[in-house]
Amino acid sequence: MANTPTDLDPTVRVRFCPSPTGNPHVGLVRTALFNWAFARHHGGTLVFRIEDTDAARDSEDSYNQLLDAMRWLGFDWDEGPEVGGPHEPYRQSQRMDIYADVAAKLHEAGHAYHCYCSTEELDARREAARAAGRPSGYDGHCRELTAEQVELYVQEGRKPILRFRMPEETLVFDDLVRGTLSFDPKDVPDYGIVRANGAPLYTLVNPVDDALMGITHVLRGEDLLSSTPRQIALYRALAQIGVGNGSTPRFGHLPYVMGEGNKKLSKRDPQASLNLYRERGFIPEGLLNYLALLGWSLSEDQDRFSMAELVAAFDISKVNANPARFDLKKCEAINAEHLRALAPEDFCARLVPYLQAAGLLPAEPSAAQLELLAAVAPLTQERMVVLGEIVQMAGFLFVAPEDFAVDPDDAAKVLNADSRAVLEASVKALTELADFTPEPIQAALREALVDGLGIKPKFAFTPLRVAVTGRRVSPPLFESMELLGREETLRRLTAALELVPAS
Structure with missing residues (x-):
């Protein structure tokens, strides 16, 4: 569409x-x-x-x-x-002069007023309102102060906040997600827009910026829904003092x-x-x-x-x-689908930073290392959920021989006394193999282990997988052996024999 x-x-x-x-x-x-x-x-x-x-x-x-x-x-x-x-x-931190100017205009036009209430006084009045079953928002105490009352507060050393004067009318708007919503004035009390130290609050700066930047639609989280009627009232006040183009954005509140x-x-x-x-x-x-x-x-x-x-x-x-x-x-399943849809070259390129972070590739990988990655990538792309799995999935190909180690838990579960014959027969079969590519490798190991020792493939090949890749989960075994090469494969199989307990 x-x-x-x-x-x-x-x-x-x-x-x-x-x-x-x-x-x-x-x-x-x-x-x-x-x-x-x-x-x-x-x-x-x-x-x-x-x-x-x-x-x-x-x-x-x-x-x-x-x-x-x-x-x-x-x-x-x-x-x-x-x-x-x-x-x-x-950046709003660089727009403070703008907010101060708008706040002053709102105050001068009567859309905002100074509130001298202390935190303790506000808390006490809220508690009393709750006890009496009334709304516990700001009660308008400073809405209509006389000059004498203001002077007394000033003499007490009180520093006022600037509070926006909400209209005494029901505010209705059409939410793009939730439909028509209305708010009773008793549920939307006057609110602060500038702190006592002169710092503007979110309740002022976002609507001011929206107005000045001509924002037409506000899509935001449901947690901000309760502030919307306050902001709509402020947009209207801003229009009256000539801030912005006079329009109010449409709102859409996204679900939690x-x-x-x-x-x-x-x-x-x-x-x-x-x-x-x-x-x-x-x-x-x-x-x-x-x-x-x-x-x-x-x-x-x-x-x-x-x-x-x-x-x-x-x-x-x-x-x-x-x-x-x-x-x-x-989320993981959908990500895996997108991984599988990547072009091979793109998939490879995205793997590099994860191998680098694990110390398996240098900052500037060599041509040989990138060629090896390109070879193993198709063997892992269908099996991976996230890119970071490449470290466990194919790290065995990039680690230095002296740093290669078998996962202890997998070794304990798989490299037991019964594995000795499997490992010994595999070393012999692969040593004698002329063509070290997947099909001949598979045929030689099947003949030596399944036919020769009478072991089912699952029990025959799992010890080899752990010995060669270090883990029970890896790319296809025979392709992994080819990428490692005969010499390193045989070295790892021989080293694994030392981990097998004596029968």
């Missing part, structure tokens, strides 16, 4: 605005994916904006991790860091991503970390394919699809509002 003329709308402008506070998590990636797909489907603009106004939590290292993650995932953006654009800068025990997947959950998936060897195509399924589907009978297919078919109205559970097994 390709974009139809009615789908294309170059006026669409969406934004992805994460905070640089630690490595990205998969829920954040899913939000980025849906914004990217929405923009690309409509031929619109994706604005990548950095929400870094919290100096205590944000870091430059996390900022660089964020950009690196976006590049690794294959997301391109039309405005933002490293790209620029007409609304620079795109649930983890184990049907709890919301949090940044602290180990399986939430994007870095974990990169390190294990998930590829962007597989991971993004799976994340797209957390609330959306291409069709009932197609789980695997490309990013081009996602973009062509993406419809925000088809996103399911119900929570989506993160299923690691299904």
Whole structure:
């Protein structure tokens, strides 16, 4: 399904605005994916904006991790860091003068007021409201202070926050995912937009940037739904003071991503970390394919699809509002499908960093090493779930002879007294073999072990696999022997005899 003329709308402008506070998590990636797909489907603009106004939590290292993650995932953006654009800068920490100016205008126009309530006073009034069965949000205590009351607070040395004045009307909007939603004014109290130290809060900076950057659609997590009526009121106030183009974005709130025990997947959950998936060897195509399924589907009978297919078919109205559970097994299965679909040269190239990280390949692999990798890759591609498995699957081919070691657990299970005859017969058969290629190797070993010793193939070949590759799970045995070569194969079989206990 390709974009139809009615789908294309170059006026669409969406934004992805994460905070640089630690490595990205998969829920954040899913939000980025849906914004990217929405923009690309409509031929619109994706604005990548950095929400870094919290100096205590944000870091430059996390900022660089964020950009690196976006590049690794294959997301391109039309405005933002490293790209620029007409609304620079795109880091909120560099836009403080803008927020201060807007806050002052909101205050001057009566859309915001100074609130001198202390934390203790707020807590006490909230507790009293709860005890009386009333809403426990801010009660408007400072909404209409007289000049005398303000002066008393000032003399006490109180530093006020700036609080936005919510309209006393029901706020209704059409959510792109959830349909029509309404919020009673008693449930949406006045809220802070500037701290007492003058630092702007998220509640101010994001709507201000959306207004100034002409954002038309806001696609974000369900956890931010409760802040939407407050922001809609602020957009309207911004329009009245001449900030932005006067329009309010349309909102779509994406479903929660649930983890184990049907709890919301949090940044602290180990399986939430994007870095974990990169390190294990998930590829962007597989991971993004799976994340797209957390609330959306291409069709009932197609789980695997490309990013081009996602973009062509993406419809925000088809996103399911119900929570989506993160299923690691299904994520792995889809990634394995994408691995198998890679072209051989591409698959090989993606394996190199994992072998390098394990010390099995140097920074600049030799032609012979790359040739060996190209030879073993087809033997592993159908068997792998993630790229990182290449280290265990084929590391035995790249390790120096003196560093090769058999897995102790596999050795204990397989290299027993009964294996001695198998190993000895194999050494003899392979030593005498003229053509050291898979078919002759298999024929010689079958004759020596199955026919000669009367051992079933499973019991005959498993000790050989462990002796030669170091593990019970490996690429095909006879092809592995060919790649190792006769000399190294025989050396490993002979060395394995030393691990076999005396009968």
